[in-house]
Amino acid sequence: MITEENQIILNNQQLHGRDFLTLADYTKDEISHLLDLADYVKKQKKNGIAFEPLKGKTLGMIFEKSSTRTRVSFEAGIYQLGGMGIFLSSKDIQIGRGETIADTAQVLSGYLDGIMIRTFSQESVEELAEYASIPVINGLTDTYHPCQVLADLQTVKEVKGVLQGVKLVYIGDGNNMAHSLMLGAALMGMELVVVAPKGYQPDPVITEKASKLAEQHDAKISVVDEPVDAVKGADVVYTDVWASMGQESEQAKRELAFKGYQVNEELLSLANPDVTFMHCLPAHRGEEVTAGVIDGKNSVVFQQAENRLHAQKALMTALMG
Structure with missing residues (x-):
């Protein structure tokens, strides 16, 4: 047997x-x-x-x-x-x-x-x-960062029951996380909106690659610079640090560029009532996310980390x- x-x-x-x-x-x-x-x-x-x-x-x-x-x-x-x-x-x-x-x-x-x-x-x-x-x-x-996104997909599936059709909104730097989330969401039939200020948006070549994958899997990939409209109807809201490892010298500059992109209680309230909050960690409370959100009832960041x-x-x- x-x-x-x-x-x-x-x-x-x-x-x-x-x-x-x-x-x-x-x-x-x-x-x-x-x-x-x-x-x-x-x-x-x-x-x-x-x-x-x-x-x-x-x-x-x-x-x-x-x-x-x-x-x-x-x-x-x-x-x-x-x-x-x-x-x-x-x-x-x-x-x-x-x-x-x-x-x-x-x-x-x-x-x-x-x-x-x-x-x-x-x-x-x-x-x-x-x-x-x-x-x-x-x-x-x-x-x-493909290993992180593999764990992220596992987490979304655990929490939402499915991946196909789930709307995930990523707010922050168009970095390695944004790139891998776009590819993962495209493959699994999700809707992904990347919200980042101009000058910090994902690599257009990778965005195009993800968009072509999305066409094959009934998924949707978009990149915008306005968080308020983007989070409406979101099943998952995700963020990352504004300055990644190796970008510490840009911290002050990035804090100015990302002002208005913090995931806080007011912004999260515009998403679906059962919205899930995710962060790949480490997090900087008070910068890209408030303590009330990351430590709140909608957060699954430690399930995600596990x-x-x-x-x-x-x-x-x-x-x-």
């Missing part, structure tokens, strides 16, 4: 050995499978049932950008799956001292079963994946199992 666990592992065969660089590299069915698997591994953990398909496997975790959630969720996740993780900072590897990414990729491929990298340049991640013979997972770049663990466990299981 085929158990639920065995069926999931069989379904993973189509994803085994793949890289996870952007959501656009995956089909709607493949993302749906990852979300189903994330639900399964979450249920197993909540029920205290061991799920260890990665026994004997090792994940290398390259961090050129530090993080709380990314490091802890991947390191705990690979351990819970029966494997182990090796933390590699920029001080631990030779890339920062002149070794090429191609050489590093080939060396690590001989030692590891998978690589997660959190860095600045998307091009560096793509070059690493090109030369590595093992799966490479994009833990974050300045352009994309789902990083489950979504990434599903991803590692599928790619490395």
